[in-house]
Amino acid sequence: DVKVTQSSRYLVKRTGEKVFLECVQDMDHENMFWYRQDPGLGLRLIYFSYDVKMKEKGDIPEGYSVSREKKERFSLILESASTNQTSMYLCATQGLAYNEQFFGPGTRLTVL
Amino acid sequence: DAKTTQPPSMDCAEGRAANLPCNHSTISGNEYVYWYRQIHSQGPQYIIHGLKNNETNEMASLIITEDRKSSTLILPHATLRDTAVYYCIVGYSGGGADGLTFGKGTHLIIQP
Numbered sequence: 001d002v003k004v005t006q007s008s009r010y011l012v013k014r015t016g017e018k019v020f021l022e023c024v025q026d027m028d029h030e031n032m033f034w035y036r037q038d039p040g041l042g043l044r045l046i047y048f049s050y051d052v053k054m055k056e057k058g059d060i061p062e063g064y065s066v067s068r069e070k071k072e073r074f075s076l077i078l079e080s081a082s083t084n085q086t087s088m089y090l091c092a093t094q095g096l097a098y099n100e101q102f103f104g105p106g107t108r109l110t111v112l
Numbered sequence: 113d114a115k116t117t118q119p120p121s122m123d124c125a126e127g128r129a130a131n132l133p134c135n136h137s138t139i140s141g142n143e144y145v146y147w148y149r150q151i152h153s154q155g156p157q158y159i160i161h162g163l164k165n166n167e168t169n170e171m172a173s174l175i176i177t178e179d180r181k182s183s184t185l186i187l188p189h190a191t192l193r194d195t196a197v198y199y200c201i202v203g204y205s206g207g208g209a210d211g212l213t214f215g216k217g218t219h220l221i222i223q224p
Binding site: 004033035040042043045048058059090092099100101102103104105106 | 144146153154156157158211212213215216217
């Protein structure tokens with residue numbers, strides 16, 4: 001079974017803090033994604049990566065950056081957290097041989 | 113904007129077949145229809161996908177109309193654990209690092 005893990009299920013940070021959200025997968029998938037999910041807005045793509053050190057902006061990249069130094073790990077970085085970044089963050093992976101994406105359990109981030 | 117239209121909510125009795133409709137009238141010739149579901153407080157889970165032909169797996173069946181403008185996901189014997197939000201998504205086949213565009217989905221409630 002594909003396993004996608006995220007570093008925390010719940011996280012509380014203060015405005016202005018630098019926040020790291022980590023995603024690790026064990027299936028050697030090439031593609032990895034970060035989404036955020038908000039009530040009434042559904043899932044929105046923040047960034048994705050199709051290879052180590054490669055990254056592409058999604059629909060809402062402002063205020064975020066990403067890092068992919070190793071194939072299995074994709075990090076989402078909030079350089080200076082703001083209250084409007086309070087959300088559920090979901091990581092997903094997809095292998096070249098697969099049509100579907102596999103999601104992690106999500107991290108619920110609250111910025112105070 | 114999501115390229116699919118789904119009813120916001122549906123009820124179904126436990127043990128009955130749940131039939132979830134989806135309209136995707138602007139689907140292009142090489143786009144697939146994907147279904148995911150999201151149980152409360154978890155990440156989305158892939159269910160099934162198809163291009164033209166009807167598909168069946170251990171979780172569900174997917175019926176796609178001949179003109180491909182709509183489809184129906186069928187859960188043959190719904191259980192209480194099938195209560196979730198179901199998302200119908202159109203997109204290209206795997207391999208490309210395309211993020212998924214999730215709409216608001218259908219909240220399926222299985223009644224005991």
